Amino acid sequence: MLSLAWRNVVRNARRSLITVSAVALGLASLIFLWGFNDGVHNTMMRNLQQVIVGSIQVHANGFFHHPQLVKTVPDSGLVIRLLKANGIRGFSYRLRTFALAAGEESSEGLVLLGMNPDMEKKATRIAAKVDHGRFIQDNDEAACVLGKTTARNLGVSIGDDVVFLTEDIYGALAAEKLTLVGIISSGEMGIDRGLAIIPLGFLQQMTAMGGRHSEIVVQLPPERLEPVTAVLKAKLGKSYEVLRWYDMYPMMKQWVELENAFYYIFLTIVLVIVAAGIMNTALMSMLERMHEFGVMMALGCGRLRLAAMVVTESLLLGLAGIMAGTVAGLALVYYFHGVGIDLSSQMDSVARFYLNPVIHTEIDNSHLLDTVMAVLAASVAASVWPAIRAARLEPVEAIHHA
Amino acid sequence: MSDVLISASGLTRYYESGELKVMALDGVDLLIERGAYVVLAGRSGSGKTTLLNMLGGLDRPDSGSLVIAGQNLLTMSSAERARFRLYHLGFVFQAYNLIRVLSARENVAYVLQLQGVKKKQRFQLADQWLARVGLQGFENRRPDQMSGGQQQRVAVARALATEPDLVLADEPTANLDSHTGESLMDLMRKLNEERHTTFVIASHDPAVIASARTLITMQDGQVISVKAL
Numbered sequence: 001m002l003s004l005a006w007r008n009v010v011r012n013a014r015r016s017l018i019t020v021s022a023v024a025l026g027l028a029s030l031i032f033l034w035g036f037n038d039g040v041h042n043t044m045m046r047n048l049q050q051v052i053v054g055s056i057q058v059h060a061n062g063f064f065h066h067p068q069l070v071k072t073v074p075d076s077g078l079v080i081r082l083l084k085a086n087g088i089r090g091f092s093y094r095l096r097t098f099a100l101a102a103g104e105e106s107s108e109g110l111v112l113l114g115m116n117p118d119m120e121k122k123a124t125r126i127a128a129k130v131d132h133g134r135f136i137q138d139n140d141e142a143a144c145v146l147g148k149t150t151a152r153n154l155g156v157s158i159g160d161d162v163v164f165l166t167e168d169i170y171g172a173l174a175a176e177k178l179t180l181v182g183i184i185s186s187g188e189m190g191i192d193r194g195l196a197i198i199p200l201g202f203l204q205q206m207t208a209m210g211g212r213h214s215e216i217v218v219q220l221p222p223e224r225l226e227p228v229t230a231v232l233k234a235k236l237g238k239s240y241e242v243l244r245w246y247d248m249y250p251m252m253k254q255w256v257e258l259e260n261a262f263y264y265i266f267l268t269i270v271l272v273i274v275a276a277g278i279m280n281t282a283l284m285s286m287l288e289r290m291h292e293f294g295v296m297m298a299l300g301c302g303r304l305r306l307a308a309m310v311v312t313e314s315l316l317l318g319l320a321g322i323m324a325g326t327v328a329g330l331a332l333v334y335y336f337h338g339v340g341i342d343l344s345s346q347m348d349s350v351a352r353f354y355l356n357p358v359i360h361t362e363i364d365n366s367h368l369l370d371t372v373m374a375v376l377a378a379s380v381a382a383s384v385w386p387a388i389r390a391a392r393l394e395p396v397e398a399i400h401h402a
Numbered sequence: 403m404s405d406v407l408i409s410a411s412g413l414t415r416y417y418e419s420g421e422l423k424v425m426a427l428d429g430v431d432l433l434i435e436r437g438a439y440v441v442l443a444g445r446s447g448s449g450k451t452t453l454l455n456m457l458g459g460l461d462r463p464d465s466g467s468l469v470i471a472g473q474n475l476l477t478m479s480s481a482e483r484a485r486f487r488l489y490h491l492g493f494v495f496q497a498y499n500l501i502r503v504l505s506a507r508e509n510v511a512y513v514l515q516l517q518g519v520k521k522k523q524r525f526q527l528a529d530q531w532l533a534r535v536g537l538q539g540f541e542n543r544r545p546d547q548m549s550g551g552q553q554q555r556v557a558v559a560r561a562l563a564t565e566p567d568l569v570l571a572d573e574p575t576a577n578l579d580s581h582t583g584e585s586l587m588d589l590m591r592k593l594n595e596e597r598h599t600t601f602v603i604a605s606h607d608p609a610v611i612a613s614a615r616t617l618i619t620m621q622d623g624q625v626i627s628v629k630a631l
Contacts, residue, residue, distance in 0.1 A: 004512075007503035295499040298460055299560070300488025300516050302481055395460040399495075 001305070005312040008285065009320075016317060019281040023321020023375065024328060026274045030267055030371050031329025035336065035361035037263055041256045042362055045222075047354035048252055049245050050125045052191060054091075054217035055225050057248065058232060061241045063214060064248060069097040070169060072212040074239045079216050082235055086228060090219035092119035095203050095212065099166040101146075101196055103154025110150060110194045112166060114203030123219045126184070129191070133158040133182035139201040145182040147192035156180050164196065168207045176206050252354075267371060271378040274321075278382035282314045286386040293390055294398025307387035311380060318379020322372055330368075336361040407567060407600050408434040408457060413466035415452055415623075426452040427463065428623035434616075436567070437598035439591060441605060441614035449623040450604035451572055457602060458491055458570050459483040471567045488516055492561030492599075494571035498553040500545040506532055506556045507541040510563050517564060531559035535589060551582035555589065562593060571603040575610055587613045 009016050049055050057064070058079050060071045073079060076093060083091050095114035100107055117136045121127055127135035136143050144162055146154070156162055161177050168174040178198060186192055204210050220228055225244060232242040246253035286293070293306055340358035410432040417424045427449050434440055442450045455461035456468060459475050468475045471490050478486060487493075492513075500509045507528045514524035532541055535555040545553055554574060561569045571590070575583030591613055594601050603610060611617060619627045 004501075004504065011503050292499075292501060295493075295495070296501070297484065298458065298487065298493050299513050300484055300491075302484045304481075305516070396455050399460070399499075 001309055001312060005309050006316055008289075008309075008313050009316050012285065012288075015281055015284070016320075019277050019317050020321045020324060022277045023274050023318060023379070024324035026270045027322060027325025027371065027375050028328035028332065030270055030375075031326065031363060031368065032332040032336075032361070033263065033266070034367045034371060035329075035333035035363045036341065036359065037259065038364050038367060039337075039341075039359045039361040040355065041259065042364075043356055043359065044252065044354045045245070045256065047356070048249060050219065051129060051186060051354070052124055052126050053245050053248060054123055055220040055222075055245055056218040056229055056232065057243050058216040058218070058236070059214065059241045059243070061239050064241060064243055067096060067098075067214065069095075069167065069207060069209065069214075072209070072214055073216060076213050076216060079232070079236065079240075082232060083216075083218060086231060088218060088220065088224075088228065090123050092116055092123040092217050093200060093213040094215045094217060095200055095207070095209060096214040097166055097203070097207060099164045099196065101150070101154060102163040102165070103151075103156040104160065105155030106153060108150060108153050108194075110196050112164060112203065113195060113197050114200035115197055116200040123217050126191075126197070129184045129186045130182040131185045133180070135182050136197060136199050139199045140205070141199055142176065142178045142202060143181040143199065144178040145184060145197040146180060147195050148183055148185040149193035150195065151180065151183045153193075158183065162196070164198070164206075166207065169209055174206050174208075176202075178202075267374060271374055274375060275378040275382040278314050278317055278379050279385060281317060282310060282383045282386040283389075285313065286310055286390050290393060290398045290401040293393055294395050294401065297393065297395040298399060303391040303393075306393075307391040310387040310390045311383045314379050314383030314386075315376075318376055318382075321379075322375055325375070326368075326372060330363075333361045333363050405436040406433055407436040407438070407471060408432060408602075409467075409469045410456070411467045413453070413456055413463045413468060415456065415461070415463045425623045427456070429466070430623070430625050432618070432625065434600065434602065436600055437594070438600050438602075439594045439613075439615040440600075440602045440618060441611055441616070442602065442618050442620060443606060443611050443614075444620035445606060448620040450606075450620055452623070453620070454570050454572050454602065454604045457568070458493060459487055488513065489564065490567045492564065492566040492569040494554070494557045494561050494569065494574045496573040496576045498545070498550065498557050498577070500553055500556055500560075502545055505542045505544055506537060506548065506552075506559075509545070509556055510560045513560055513564050527563060528559070531563045532556070534593075535559045549582075550577050551579075551586065554578060554582075554586055558586070558589060558593075562597070562599065565597075566599065568600045568602065571601065571605075573605050573607070574603060575605065575607045580609065583607060584609050 058073060060073055063071045093116060097112050099110060099112040101110050116139050130145060136145055158180055160180050162180050163175060163177050165173065165175045184191055229242055229244055236242060296306060337360050340360045342358050344357035410430060413427050413430040415427040417426055430453060442453060444450050456463055473486060475483065501512060504512060507525060510528035510531050511524040514527060529541055532538060535558050537552060537555055540548065540552060575586060578586060587610055590601055593599060614631055617629045617631055618625055
C-alpha cells in the first residue's frame with residue numbers, strides 16, 4: 001500500500017511539491033521561531049542563575065521570605081559534603097543582612113552581601129559584571145562593590161569610602177568604613193540598586209557571625225537541577241529550605257511559560273493552514289480518482305483499506321514536508337546560533353531582562369519534537385475527511401464517475 | 403449432475419428520476435452453471451450492466467434473491483461483499499480500468515496483494531498470467547505505454563489471477579478494433595475451456611455474441627430468451 005500511496009503522491013508531482021513546500025515552509029518558520037524563543041528564554045534563565053542567583057540556594061528554613069542575620073544554614077558542612085558527594089564543585093557561601101550605607105552626599109538602605117571572592121567565581125559570574133574598578137579580591141579586605149545606581153545615589157566613586165551601619169549577632173550596632181573598589185552595571189534593578197557586596201570574612205567579623213552562612217549558592221547545568229534538588233531536600237530535612245531559581249523568582253518562569261503559550265497559539269494557527277493545504281490536496285486527489293477508487297472496490301479493496309491509502313498519502317506528503325522543513329528550520333537555527341541576532345539597539349530593555357545584546361538561537365528538543373509531531377498529526381487529521389469520503393463511495397457510482 | 407454457480411430469482415431494480423420510476427431489472431430469474439460461458443445480449447438500456455453489477459455485488463436489488471457459489475449476496479455487509487469479490491469474482495471492464503500508476507505486473511499482482519499473497523509469489527503469478535495472455539515482455543509497462551488491446555489483456559490477467567469462480571466482463575471489446583476484439587474473445591474462450599472458469603459477458607458486439615455457449619437476451623430489464631449454442 002505504501003508503494004501505491006507514494007506513486008499516487010508523485011502522480012501529480014507539481015501539486016504535491018506545492019503542498020510539501022507549504023508544509024516545509026510552515027515547519028521551518030516554526031522551528032526558527034522556536035529557536036529564537038528558546039534562545040531568548042534560555043539566555044534569560046541562564047543569566048539569572050549565573051549572574052547572582054544560582055540554580056539552587058540552600059537556607060535555613062523560612063529565610064528566603066523572612067531573612068534575618070541570625071537565621072543561618074544549620075550545618076553548612078553537611079550541605080557541602082552532600083554537594084561534593086554528588087560531584088558538584090560550583091557552589092559558594094554567602095552571608096546576608098541589611099545595612100545603612102552612607103557616602104559623601106547621602107545614605108541608603110541596602111542588602112549587604114558577604115561573598116568569598118574565590119568561591120563566588122566558581123558559582124556565579126557576578127565578578128564579570130563589574131564595569132568600573134574591580135571585584136573584591138581578598139576574603140578579609142575592607143573593600144566593597146556597589147551597584148551603579150546605589151553608587152550614584154550615595155555620590156561615591158572608585159576609591160571613596162563608604163560607611164556601613166548594621167546590627168551584629170547580639171543586636172548591637174556595628175559600623176565599618178570600606179573602600180569602594182568596584183561598580184556593577186548589570187542593567188538589572190535588583191543588583192544595580194540596593195546591593196552592596198563585601199568580603200564574607202569581613203562581614204562575618206563585623207557581625208560576629210564567624211563561620212556562619214545565610215545561603216549556599218549552587219550552580220548546575222539545567223538537566224541536574226531537579227535531581228540535585230530532590231537529593232538535597234531528601235537529605236537535609238525540615239530545618240533547611242532548598243529553593244530552585246524559579247522558586248525564588250517565579251515571575252521569570254511564568255513569563256517564559258506565558259510566552260511559550262503564545263507560541264503554541266501561533267503554532268496552532270500555522271497547523272490549521274498546513275492542514276488546510278494538505279486537505280485540499282488530499283480532497284482534490286480523491287475526487288480526481290473516484291473512478292479508480294470504484295474499480296479498486298470492485299476488485300475487492302475494502303473501504304478501510306481505501307481510507308487507509310488516502311491517509312497514507314497525506315502522511316507521506318506531511319512526512320516529506322516535515323523532512324524538508326526540519327532540515328531547513330534546523331539549518332536556520334544552527335546558522336543564527338553561530339552568528340547570532342543583534343539586539344544591541346534595544347540594549348536597555350535587553351539588559352533589564354537578563355538578555356545579551358546578541359541572541360544566539362537554540363531549540364529545546366521537546367519544542368522541536370512537539371512541533372514535528374503536531375505537523376504530523378495535522379497531516380493525518382487533514383486526511384480524515386477525504387478518507388471518510390473515499391470510504392463512503394458506492395462502487396457502482398464511483399466507477400461511473402467521469 | 404449440474405453444478406449451479408449463480409442462482410437468481412425475481413431480481414428487481416428500479417431507479418427514481420424525479421417523478422419517474424425507471425425499471426432497470428424486472429423480475430429476472432437466472433441459473434448459470436459452473437464453467438459456463440454466457441453472453442448477455444441486448445440493446446443499450448436493456449439491463450445487462452445492471453444485472454452484471456448485481457452479480458458482482460456492486461449493486462443491490464430492490465427485491466429478489468441472489469446466491470453465487472453457495473453464498474447469499476443480499477445478506478452480506480459491504481465488507482463481506484468486498485471480500486466475496488476479492489476471492490470469488492474477477493472483473494473486466496469496458497475501459498480496461500487499470501491502475502494508472504502501476505505497471506502491468508503490479509496491476510495483476512494488486513488483487514493478489516489484497517489477498518495477502520507475498521510479494522515474490524504474487525509477482526511470479528502475475529508474470530505467469532501475463533505470459534498466458536500473450537504479454538510476456540510487457541511486465542514493466544505502464545497502462546499509458548500499452549495499446550487498448552494490451553491493456554484489456556492485462557485486465558483479463560488481473561481478473562483471472564486470483565482464480566475466481568466467476569469472471570464478469572462488461573462490454574470488453576467496445577473500445578477495441580474488431581481484430582483485437584476477436585483475439586480477446588478467443589483468449590477468454592480458451593481460458594474458459596482450459597480452466598473451466600465461468601464467464602458472464604455483457605455485450606452487444608456480434609463477435610462476442612457469436613462466441614457464446616449460452617446466450618441470454620435481455621430487453622426492458624427482463625430476460626426474454628436463454629439459448630444454449
